[in-house]
Amino acid sequence: MPQPHISYSTSDLSRKSGDIIAKALRHPVTITQRNKPRLVLLNIEDYERLLRQSDHRMSGTIETMPDILFGEFESAVDTYAHDDEGSRY
Numbered sequence: 001m002p003q004p005h006i007s008y009s010t011s012d013l014s015r016k017s018g019d020i021i022a023k024a025l026r027h028p029v030t031i032t033q034r035n036k037p038r039l040v041l042l043n044i045e046d047y048e049r050l051l052r053q054s055d056h057r058m059s060g061t062i063e064t065m066p067d068i069l070f071g072e073f074e075s076a077v078d079t080y081a082h083d084d085e086g087s088r089y
Helices: 010-015 017-024 044-053 067-087
Strands: 006-009 029-033 036-041
Touching (some): 006 010
């Protein structure tokens, strides 16, 4: 069953913080400012679940790539280039 979308303004947050926190313990709550979503309040269990599910890949450059990974990359490029040359004739 989908969770209901609950949204409050920043003004609501200052006036009804207790009620909003109580709802955020059950379902994520969006806080808007000037009618645009700005924040999400959610319980710690949901937050920790999102952290566990997050993608920990990092970007980098060839210069920062570990040597073993660079070797695998270079080998894959050579294999691809060799296969591509063979298909041209």
